Amino acid sequence: MLQGYGSAKIIWRVSTKAKRCILRISAKEQAILVTLPKGFPYTQALDFVHKQAQWITIRLEKLVQTPHFAIGSHIPIQDKYYTICHALHRKGGAWLENDCLFVSGDPSFLARRVEDFLKQHATKILTQEMHCVAQAVGLRPTRLDIRDTSSRWGSCSSSGRIMLSWRLIMAPFFVRHYLIAHELSHLQHMNHSAQFWKMVDTFTPHRQQAENWLQHFGPILHAAR
Known part of the structure; x- marks a missing residue:
């Protein structure tokens, strides 16, 4: 069920497993997601959302800061900001050079090529960083996959x-x-017990x-495109 909330939409979902109202912002869908227990009164659900107006407004404002894969945009890559520049007559797909x-190529494919480049660069850098931490702590994952998920990191x-x-x-x-440390710790503890957090x-x-950074800025990265 959809309903507007300012310029954003609200997506209502009913779950037989939910025991209370759950509110979150979906950067990918650019929407407010509200999960309700089965049979929960709609009027009470609306009241719940209205009481969270300030929290919703703050998080929606952060989505405005979302990096866009377009000419002239600035995006962070490996702790440094780069300007996306179009090189119409050059070849090579996408590459980092100075700032x-x-x-290259047809500008209509630019966003897709930026994303492809970031995925390839992430595979290289995250693999190196995973290996470095794993070696330091004496743990070995069987495999590392780099994917795109809607909410999980x-x-x-x-x-x-x-x-x-x-x-x-x-x-x-x-x-x-x-x-990386978080996921490596799961090799020893497939839970979030006190022992797990001690290892992290x-x-x-x-x-x-x-964790503070991800809470405030994580939705911005999930929305980047």
Whole structure:
């Protein structure tokens, strides 16, 4: 069910597993997602949303800061901002040069080529950083996959396979380091127990700083396109 909230839309979802109203902002859908328990009164749900107006407004304003893959835009890559520049008559797809991310070819394909470049660059850098941290802590994931997810930044399977979002290449180093440490810790603890968090804190000094950053700026990266 859709309903407008200012310039954003509200998507109402009913879940048999939900025990309370859950509100979150979907950067990918540019919408407010409200999950309701089955049978929850609609009028009470509206009241719940209205009471969260300030929280919603702050987070929607942050989405305005979303990096856009367009000529002249500035995007963060590996702790540095680059300007997207169009190189119509050059070849090579996309590449970093000085303070620019140059993109060649037809401008109608520019956004796709920027995203392809970021995914390839993320695969290279995140693999290197994962290897560095894993070697330092004495743990070995069976595989690292770089993907695009709607909300999660990473995951670890019981087989030792770790997934990280390619969008992390646009996050600061301390965020990448924390998330890598987080997923590596799941190789020992497939939960979020006290022992798990103790291991995370042993592997990285950036936990609190990174979690604060992701809470405030994570939606911006999920919306970047």
